[in-house]
Amino acid sequence: MRFLTGLQPSGQLHIGNYFGAIRPAVQLQEKGEGFYFIANYHAMTTMESAQKLQENTYGLAVDFLACGLDPEKSVFFAQSAVPEVHELAWILSTVCPMGLLERCHSYKEKVAKGIAANHALFAYPALMAADILLYNADAVPVGKDQKQHLEVTRDLAGKINDTFGADIFKLPEPIISEVTAVVPGLDGQKMSKSYGNTLPMFGEEKPLRKLINKKVVTDATPLEDPKPTEGSIILQLYKLFASPEQYQSMVDAHLAGGVGYGQFKKDLFEAYWEHFRAARERREWLITNPDYVNGVLNQGAERAREEAAATLSRLRRATGLAWS
Numbered sequence: 001m002r003f004l005t006g007l008q009p010s011g012q013l014h015i016g017n018y019f020g021a022i023r024p025a026v027q028l029q030e031k032g033e034g035f036y037f038i039a040n041y042h043a044m045t046t047m048e049s050a051q052k053l054q055e056n057t058y059g060l061a062v063d064f065l066a067c068g069l070d071p072e073k074s075v076f077f078a079q080s081a082v083p084e085v086h087e088l089a090w091i092l093s094t095v096c097p098m099g100l101l102e103r104c105h106s107y108k109e110k111v112a113k114g115i116a117a118n119h120a121l122f123a124y125p126a127l128m129a130a131d132i133l134l135y136n137a138d139a140v141p142v143g144k145d146q147k148q149h150l151e152v153t154r155d156l157a158g159k160i161n162d163t164f165g166a167d168i169f170k171l172p173e174p175i176i177s178e179v180t181a182v183v184p185g186l187d188g189q190k191m192s193k194s195y196g197n198t199l200p201m202f203g204e205e206k207p208l209r210k211l212i213n214k215k216v217v218t219d220a221t222p223l224e225d226p227k228p229t230e231g232s233i234i235l236q237l238y239k240l241f242a243s244p245e246q247y248q249s250m251v252d253a254h255l256a257g258g259v260g261y262g263q264f265k266k267d268l269f270e271a272y273w274e275h276f277r278a279a280r281e282r283r284e285w286l287i288t289n290p291d292y293v294n295g296v297l298n299q300g301a302e303r304a305r306e307e308a309a310a311t312l313s314r315l316r317r318a319t320g321l322a323w324s
Contacts, residue, residue, distance in 0.1 A: 001032030
């Protein structure tokens with residue numbers, strides 16, 4: 001079983017990224033072969049600074065490795081290290097109906113948010129399909145917001161098979177993550193950089209403690225009274241980091257009263273800080289060993305290009321682009 005996951009280098013990672021994409025990807029290493037890439041071509045639809053793109057790409061590599069990605073078990077690389085993906089995207093585009101792209105909600109949402117409408121943003125699903133099909137992925141972990149793009153991938157793979165040969169591409173299956181829908185931001189909305197409500201994975205202890213203390217939204221229930229558990233942002237976040245017993249203890253304390261939100265926020269911080277302790281230590285080592293990080297990416301790129309070359313060779317023969 002081969003899994004594939006891509007993550008855009010959009011800046012500092014937050015816990016929504018971790019629970020929604022990074023942790024599931026790391027866990028899949030034990031269930032099959034993982035191809036994991038940093039989607040820096042995709043990031044160019046919203047980022048124009050070359051320096052920022054490079055910094056974010058390298059930073060995401062460090063963070064992914066810090067969180068447990070094992071290059072001995074997985075293939076880890078930057079998307080831009082495999083330019084073959086664009087040849088495949090072009091071939092897929094020749095069988096891609098305009099209506100299929102026009103129906104994609106991601107493009108409409110991004111334009112509505114003020115992102116400039118351009119061909120790359122519009123054709124994003126075709127490049128995403130190429131990302132998946134180039135490496136013969138069996139399954140792709142996706143959140144609900146990306147499920148439509150995987151459906152586009154399956155549609156395009158089917159069209160290629162119908163047109164040029166039934167065995168060219170396998171149809172990848174989605175692994176739908178329900179976690180992203182239940183990771184709230186500090187204000188209760190979905191955690192998102194665009195809302196300014198994120199809790200970073202990494203950072204200095206004092207500022208992060210202050211962030212939780214000041215920004216996690218609570219109501220005005222007096223200290224001595226029972227606290228509502230329904231819709232509690234503190235409880236929703238705490239459940240991500242605490243053991244079932246710890247979580248139930250906090251629920252009981254909410255219902256009993258006599259404990260203020262300040263104490264609950266302190267407990268939340270301690271659980272959060274401990275959860276990422278090992279990752280922080282690993283990250284500190286990685287930051288001081290850039291040769292190791294670059295070596296992992298280069299080795300991954302070599303393996304990814306081998307797979308890409310085999311896929312394109314098969315497709316070129318089937319489409320008539322190669323004749324020997």
